[in-house]
Amino acid sequence: MEIEVGTAAPAGRLPTGKRGRLKAFLLATTMAGLALLANQPAGLAQQATDGGKAGQGDGQAANGMVLDPISVQGVVGGTEGYVATRSAVGTKVETPLIEIPQTISVVTRKELDQRAVQDFAGAVAYSPGIAVVDYPGGPGAPDFSMRGFRDFNLFGIYRDGLRAGFNNYDTNFEPYGLERVDVVKGPSSVLFGQTSPGGVVNLTTKRPTAKPLHEIQLQTGSFDRRQAAFDFGGPVDGDGKVLYRLTGLGRLSDTQVDHAPDDRLYIAPAVTFKPTDKTKMTLLASYQKLKMSGAEQSIPRNALDQIGTDLFFGVPGYSDWKVQNTSVGYEIEHEISPNWTVHQNARYMHSRVNFVSAFSTAWPVEVVDGRYYPVGVQDRPKSTNTYLLDTNVQGKMTTGPVSHTILAGVDYGYYSGKEQRRNSLNALVVDIFNPTYPATDFTYADPWVNGKSNLTQIGAYIQDQLRYENWILTLSGRQDWVVDKEIDNLSSSFQTARDKHFTGRAGIGYVFDNGIAPYASYATSFQPATGTYAPERGGGTFEPTTGTQYEVGVKYQPNGWNSFISASFYHITQQNVTTNDPVFSGYAVQEGEIRSRGIELEGKMELTEEASLIASYAFVDAEITKDNPAVGSTASSVGLRPKGIPRHMASAWGDYTFKSGPLTGLGLGVGARYVGTSKNAGNTETIPDYTLVDAAVRYDLGALRSELEGASVALNVSNLTDKKYYSAGFYDNTVLYGNRRQILATLKYSW
Template sequence: MAFATTPILAQTAEKTSRVAYDISPQPLSQALVQFSRVAGVQLFFNADLARGVSSKGAKGPLTKTEALDRILAGSGLIYRFTNATTVTISNPSDAATGSVAADGATALAPIVVQAGKENGFVSTDGNVASKSDIPLLETPQSVQVVTRAQLDVQKPQTVRQAIAYSAGITTPDSPDNRLDNFLVRGFQVDQYYNGLKLQQGTWSTPKVDPFFLDSVEVLQGPASVLYGQGSPGGILNLVGKKPTDEPLHEIQLQSGSYNRAQAAFDFSGPVNDDGTLLYRLTGLGRTTGTQVENQREERVEIAPAVTIKPDEGTKVTILGDYLNDPRGGFWSRLPTAGTLVPTSRGTYFPTDLFTGDKGFDHMRRQQESIGYEFEHQFDDIWTIRQNLRFQHMSVDYAELQPASLAADGHTLNRSAYTAQEQLNTLAIDNQAEADFDTGALAHKALFGLDYQYKNWNNFTRYGAGPSLDLNDPDYTQPVTTPPVFQSAKQRQSQVGLYAQDQLKFDQWALLLSGRQDWTSTDSDNYMTGASTNQDDHAFTWRAGLTYLFDNGFAPYVSYSTSFSPTIGVGPTGAPFKPTTGKQYEVGFKYQPTGFDSFITASLYDLRQRNYVTQTLTVPVVQTQVGEIRSRGAQVSAVASITDELNVTASYAYLDNEILKASDGTAGNRVANLPANTASLWADYKFQDGFAEGLGLGIGARYIGSRYTTNANTAKIPDHTVFDAALNYDLGKVSKEMHGATFALNVSNLFDKKFISDCTAAGCVYGMRRTIFATLGYKW
C-alpha cells in the first residue's frame, strides 16, 4: 500500500519563493541528492529505504514541499522538516512501531545528504553506456567517469591528462598536442562530445579544453549498438558545461612553466526570476611556451549556452563553441637512434630539441560548432529527446619532420610536409524513452534514430627538406615547396536505428540492445580523377545481466559487438567488408551502502576481425585477414572516504596478441600497448585546525614496457611518474578573501625522463616536470 507524503511542520519551514527544479526520473537516492543541492537543505534518511526505488523527479518552479511531494510520490515514504534547513525522510511503518529517537524523529542510520556538498571523485551515474539514467551499478559494462571535482583538483591541461588515472586507458604523455590518441583495451577509440561523435579527418580533429568540461566518461568495449560505427575498444564522451539553476561566477588566472599565461572565466545562472531562462558563458585565453624550443601554443575558446524551459516538461539547451588555435601543436617525434638507443656517437637527443624551421613550421586550427539538446516529457511514461550539432573545422599545417640520422651522428635528414584540411560535420540523435511496467517487470525502453554526415577535404604536400646540422643548427633555411602528395574529398553518412530495454524483476536487471546501421562513403581522388562509392550495413547488439544485492554488490555478465566501415577494395576488386568486434565480459560493481565509493572489476575477451594488413610480397597487396585479440583484467576504485579524503586507484592487465596478419606479425603484440598499467591518487583537504582550508594531493602513474612496432623487435622501458597538487582556500585567511583560492599543480614531480611512445617514424619524449599556479575567485 502506498502512503502519501506528509509535510509535517512544513508550515514553519516553507518559503513562499519558488526555485526552478530540473530533476529527471531516476533512482530515488540520486533525486534526493539533486534536491538537496538545489533547495539548500540537509537530508537525513536510511539508504536502505531508497535502494531499488525510483523517483519520477520534479521539474519547474516549485516550493520545497512541492518538490519533495513529487520526488517521493509513490515511494510510500514520508518527510518531516525538523527545522527550516533539515529534512528527515522515513517509512511510516517505522514510526508506527515506535522506532523513534529521543526527539521524536524516526531512528535512522547515519546517512546524510548535505546541501551544497560536492560529489567528490565518485560518480554513480553517467548515460554514456545506456543513453538514459540507468545507474552505473546496473550497467553490465565497464565505465570510467572523471568528475568535475577531480578535474578541479588535478587541473589537467589536456583531455589526455584528464583520464590519466583511469583504468585500462593508454594515451601518450607527450608534448605533442596536435592529436589526442586514446587506446582502450588495446584499440583506438573515437571521441564524443555531449553524446554526439566528434567526426574527424587526418589533422582536422576537434578539440575541447578540459576547463569547458563537467566530466569525462569512458565506455569500455564495443558500443556500436547505441552509437554506430566505431572501435571495439569503446568510446570517450566529453560532457560539457551547461547552464545551471543556481548562479555561478568564476574567474581564473594561471601561470607557470614555459612562461605560461592563461585567463579563464565561467558564468552561469538564471536570467529571469522564475528560472525558465538560464545561461552559461565559459571562455579561455592562453599563450605558452613548450618543452620543445622555438615552439609556442596559443588558444582562444568561448562557449555560450542558453537553456529555455517554457513549461514543466520541456527543456531546450542551445550550445555554441568557438575555438581558435593560432599555434595548435607541433611535430616532436625524433629518430629512434638518439632517443630509444644512442646515436653512433653514443649520445642522446635533448628533450627540448627543435628539429623544424622557424619560418616554415606552423599549425593553425579553427573550429566552430552550434547545436541544441531538446527534451520533452509527455507524462510519467514517455519522454522524447533530440540532440543536434553542426561543426566546421579548418587546419593549416606545415612541418619539417626528422626522417633519419646520418651515419655521422649529427646530420638530421628531414622531410617537408604540409596539409590543408576543411571539415564539415552534422550529427543528429532522436530518442524516445518509455518507463512502464508489465506485470512484475519494470521496463526502461529506449528507441532511437540517428544520423551522421561528414564532408572532408584534404590537400597535402610531401617531399625532401633541407637537412639540419645538430652541431650548428640553422633554423631559417629556405624550404622548397614539396610536390603534391594527396588531393581528395570524402563524404560519409550513417543512418542508425536502435532499440534498447532494461527489464527489472526483483533484484535482476537485464539489458538488451539492438541496432541496424547503413553507411555510405563517396571518395574523390583529384590526382587520379578516380571516384569510388561504397555502401555498407551492419547489425550490432548487446545483452547484459546484473544481479543487485541489497548490500550494493552487483555481479554482471555481458556480450557486445561493434563494426567500422573499411574503405578500399581487396585483390579481387571487391569492396572490403566492415571491420567487426565482439566482447565477452564478466565482472562486478560495488557501491557500499552508506559509504561514498564505487568499485568495478572485470575480465574480458575482446576481438577485432577483418582489419586490413599488407602482404610481404612484391607487389604489396592489401588483404582483409587481420584479427587481434585483447584479453585482460582490470579493477578501479574511487572513494570519498570522508569529507576530507578522496582516493582513486586502478590497475589493468592486458594480454594483447595479433592472431592473424599478412605482414608477418601474427603472434606478436600490438605496438605501444603495455601489459601492465596502474595509478593511485589521494587528495586530502583539512577541515579544521591550523591547516583549515589547505588541500594536498599526490599521485603516481605506472606504464609498463611495450614494443615500438608490431614487429616486436625493440621495447620502450617502463616508467613511473608522480604528480602533486596543493590548493588553499584564501577565505580562511581573511573574510575579505572569501571565494578566492590558490592552487599549485606539478606534473612529473621528480622530472622523470622517459619515452612516451614510438612508431616506425621515431619516438617522442614524455612530458618533463611542469608547474602551474592558479589563482581563482568564485562568487
Template structure:
C-alpha cells in the same frame, strides 16, 4: 568545485538561541574544528515564509555555516548538530528564493531534509537510503539527485548517460564505464583530454603531445580517427587533426570500455569517449581563473552561469579561456582561444531546449618526434635533448580553427513517454606546415628532412532521435529506448611536398631554406553517410535483477574523389547489425556482479585483388565484472575482466603481392580495477590497475604475436587528495603516481622502457571567494619516452600557479 570530506566523531554539543551569537559561533566552530548544536529561533514561523521571496547572497563555504546564515536571514527557527554535516561543502546561495526553496536548494544532495519539531521550529533529518519523491520546486537545474548531465561532487559519479543513452545509475549498467569529474579535472589541473584520462585504467594517450590530437588507445585498440569522440551524447566525427578538446568546458568525461556500436554505430572495438559540457544552471555562479607558470604560460579563464528570468525558465552559461605560452620543445607555442555559450529554455517542467555553441582557435606547431637512436636506443653522441626541435622556426605551423553548434531537446509527454533529440554541427579547418624526419647518417648526428604542408577542412552533422518509455508489469520495471540517428560528414585535404636540408640534432643551426612544390601531390575529398536504427531494453526484476538487451542496424557509405585525377569512387557501402546483452544482480550491501556481451563494426576503405570491396572489421567482447557502490556513500569500485577480439583485419595477400586480404585478427584479454572514493576523513582517492594481454592472433604479414604499438601489459595509478579541517581549514594537498609498463613501437622492433611519474597539488582557500593552487607535474623530473613511428619525450617537471575568484 569542492569535494565532500564527510563527518568526523568526537565533537562537543553546544546550544545557542541568539541569532547573532549563532552565526558567530558557527564561524568560530568552522575555524576551530569544534562541532556545535546550533539553534536559530526568530519569531516568524516557517509557514509564513513559504511564498514570501527575498534576495540572498551567501558565499560558498561549509554547509553548516551556509545553513546558519540562510536560516538567520530567512528568520526561520532551525536547530541542528554541525557534526552531522562535518566536511560537507555548499556552493552558497545567490538569487531570490522562498524559505522552502532555499532550504531545498542548500540541502540537495546532502542526504538531509527539514524535520518539523512543533511550535514553528525545525531540525534536520537524515533521508532514507531509498529514493524519496519530493514535490517539484524549480530551484536549480543542477539541484537534487545527481544527473547524468550534471556536476558530480568529488571523484565518484553514480550516474552516466554514455553506456545506455539514458540517465541510468552506473550500478545498474553491465559494462565498464569510467567517469572523470570536473573536480578531478580542476584539482589535477588537466589542460587536455590526455591529461584528464591519465588516471583512468585501460586508457593510454597516443604520444606525449596533446596539442594537435586527442588520440587514445583503449583496452589495447587504437581508437584514433575512428570517431570515438562524442559531445553530450552526440557523435563528434572529427578527423584526428581537426582539433582537440578543452577540459575546462567539461562537467565530466566518460569512457565506455569495449564495443559500443549498438548505440553509436561505427566505432573501433576499444570504446568511445563522451564529453559532457558545462550546461546552464539557475543558481548564479561565477568564477575567474588566472594561471601562470609552466613554459611561460599566461592564461585567463572564466565560467559564468545563472538564470536570465526570475522564474528560472531561461538560464545561460558562458565558459571561456585565453592562453598564451610555450611548451617543453623549443619553438613550439601553445596558444589557445576558446569560448562556449549555452542557453536553456524550460517553458514547462516537462520540456527543455538547450542551445550550445563553441569556438576554438589553436596556434601551435606539430611535434613530429625524434629518432630512436638517442631517445630509447644508444647513440654514440649521447642522448638527444628533451627540448630539441627538428623543424624550422618560421616555417612550421599548426593552426586550427573549429566551431560547433547544436542543441539538446527533451519533452516528457507523461509518466511513461519521453522524446529527446540531439543535433550537432561541427566545422574545422587546419593549416599545417611541417618537416618530416628522415634518417640519421653514419655519424648519428645529421638528420635528413623533407618538407610538407597541407590544408584540411572537416564538416559534419549528426542528428539523434530517441523515444524512451518507462513502464512496469508486475514486479518488472522497464525502461525502453528506440532511436534513429543520422550522420553526414565531408573531409577535404590538399597536400604539398618539398625539400629541406639536414639538421644536426645535437647542435642545431636553424634558418636553412625550405622549399615547397607549387603543385599539390594530392587533393581529395571524402564524403560519408550513416543511418542507424537501434532499440534497447533495460529490465529491472523485483528490484534485484537487471537485464540489458540491445540491437542496432546501420547503413553506411563512403565516397571519395581525387581532384587531381578527376576520378570519383565508392570506397565502401556497407550495412551491419550489432547487438549487446548483459545481466546484473543488485545486492543490498552495494555489490553488483555482472556479465555482458557487446559487438562493434568499423568500415574500411579498399578492395581485394579480385576487386571486392573490404567488409567492415568486427569486434566482440565478453566481460565479467563486479561493482560496489554502497547506499548513501560516495564510493565507486569496479573490477572487470574481458576478452576483446577484432576480426576482418587487413593483412598481406601472399598470393597477390601489393594487395591485402581480410584474414587478420587482434585480441586483447585483460583485467581492470578502478576505485573512486570520497572518504569521511577528508581523504579522497582514485586508484586503478589494468592488465592488457594484447597481440596479433592471425596475420599473413609475419606479425603474428606482435603487440599493438603503445600498449603496455601493466599500468597502474594512485591519486590521493586530502582537505584539512579545523585549524588548517582551507588547505588541501594531493599527490599521484602513474606507472606505464614496457611498450613497443609500430614496427615492433624496439622495447620502450616502462616509466613512473609523480604529480602533486597544493591549494589553499584564502576565503570563500579566493582559492590559490600550485600544481607540479612530473615532480621528480622523470625522463621517459613513448614511441610509434618516432619517439616522443614525456613532459619534464613543470609547475603552474592558479588563482581563482568565485562570487
C-alpha cells in the same frame, strides 16, 4: 559491400583564414561576460551557499537542476566530489552505474580541478585501461588505446553524446569547458555506430546552472605559460525558466619543445529554456582557436642519448598546426506523458585547418652522419563540415512483475572534408648539436592529394532494460548504414563504398541489498577499414572490422559510503583486420585477427569529508592471433603484441583538505601513475616502463580573512621527478618523448 566508380569535376583550393588576436579576443569576451553579470536583476548574483560550487550536482542531479527520471544521453552533469554513481552514456538513458553491464569510469569536475588537468591525456591519466600517447606540442586530437585497441580519427571520442568529429586534425578538446568525462570500456557500437572495440570516451560540456556561478581564474607556470579563464552561470529571469552559462579561456604558452607553441582560445556560451514543465531546450555553442607545432618529432632510438627533449624537428614559425573550430547545437527534451519523453540532440561543426607538417626525409628515420636530421614539409590545408543528429524516445512500462525502460531512436551523421597535400622538393637540415635553423625557401611538388570525402551514417537502435526484483537484463540492437564517397580531383574520379552492419549487446546483473552487483555481458562492434584489394582479386574496398567482447565483473556501491568500486575481466576479438596478401605483393587482405583480454580494477572513495582516494589497475594481454607473411617472406606477426600497448598500468591519487584546526583551508594531493613496457610494431624494440609522480598544494584564502572569501591559490606539479620517458613513435625505429615536469600556479576567485 557495394562499390561504385565514376568521375567528378575538379575542386578548387581551400581558403586560408585570417589570424586572430588572442589577447584582444579574450579581453573582449571577459568584459562582455562581466557586463552581462552586472546587468542581471537584483538578487541573481548572490553568493552560492556552497562556497562557490553552485551548479554542481550531488550524484543524483545534473547541472544544478533535479534530473527527470529519464534524461537525454550524455548530459548527466557535474558530480559533487570524486564519486559519480550515474551515467547517461552507457545506455543513452540516465542509469545508476551499478545497473549497467559494462565498465564505465567517470572523471568528475572536482577531480579535473584538483589535478589541474590541462589536456585530454591528463583527464584520463588515472583511469584504468586507457593509454594516451603523450605528444608535447604535437598536432591533432588525442591518439590513445583502450583495452588494447587504438582509437583514431575520433572513432572513440564523443562530445555530449554525439561523435566529436571524423578526423584527428580538425579539433581538440578544452578540459576547462567540461563538466565530466565518461570512459566507457568495450564495444559500444550498439549505441554509437562505428567505433573501436576498445570503447568510447564521452566529454560532457558545462551546462547552464540554476544557481548563480561566477569564477575567474589566472594561471602561469612552466614554459612561459600565461592563461586566463572565466566561468559564469545562473538564471536570467526571476522564475528560473531561462538559464545561462558562459565559459572562456585564453592561453599563450610555449612547450618543452623549442619553437612549439601551445596557444589556445576557447569560448562556449550555453542557454537553457524551460517554457513549460514538460519541455526543456538547451542551446550549446563553442569556438576554439588552436596553434601548436606541426613537427612530427620522431626521435630515432639510436640517437636518444644525443637528442634532448627540447630539440625541434621543424621550421620555426612555419611548420604549425592551426585550427579554427566552430560548433553550434541544441538538446531538446519533451515529456509526452508522465512515463514517456522524446529527445533530440544535434550539432553542426565547421573546421578550418592550416597545417604545415614537418617530417624526416631520411628513410629509415635516422640522424645522418651522426648529427644531421633532414626535415621536409608538407602543406595540407583542410576544411570540414560535420552534421550530427540523434532523436529517440524513452519510456517506462510494466509487463506483469517486470518493469521496462525502453529506448528507441535514429541517429544521423554527415561529414564533408576538402583537403590538399603537397610535399616540399627541398629540405631543411637540422644540426642536432647546433640547431640554428637556417632560412629555407621551400618549393613544392604538384599536389599528390586533392580531393573531397563525403561520409554518411544512419543508425537505428532499440534497447530494453528489464527489471525483475533485483535482476536487471539489458538487451540492445542496432542496424547501421554507412556510405563513404571519396572524390579524387587529380584523376577526376570517385569511388563509393556502401556498408551495413548489425551490432548488439546483452547483459545481465543482480544488485544485492548490500550494494554488490555482479554482471555478465556480450557486445559487438564494427569499424570501417581503409584500403583496397589487389586488382586480380577484383579490387574494391575493405569490409569493416568487427569486434566481439565477453565481459564479467562486479560493482560495489557500499551503503552509507560515498564510494564506488568495480572489477572486471574481458575477452575481445577483432576480426577482418588487414594483413599482407599472401599472393599479390604490396596488397592486403582481411584475414588478420587481434585478441585482447585483461583485468581492470578501479575504486573511487571519499573516505571522510576531508579525504578522497582513487586507485586503479589494468592488465592488458593483447596479441595478434592471425597474420599473413608478406610475399617472399616467412615472417608472421602471429604472437606479437600490437604497437604501443602496455601490459600493466596502475595509478593512485589521494587528496586531503583540512576542515578544522590551524591548517584549515589547506589542501594536499599526491598521485603516482605507472605505465608498463610496450613494443614497437615489429616487437623488435621495447619501450621502457615508467612511473610518474604528481602533486598539488592549494589554499583557501578565505580561511585567512573573511574579506578573501572565494579566493584560492593552488600549485600543481605533474611529473614531479622530471622523469624522462617515451611512447612508441610513428615508425618502428622511433619514439616520442613524453611530458617533462610542468609547474602550474593558479589564482582563482569565485563568488
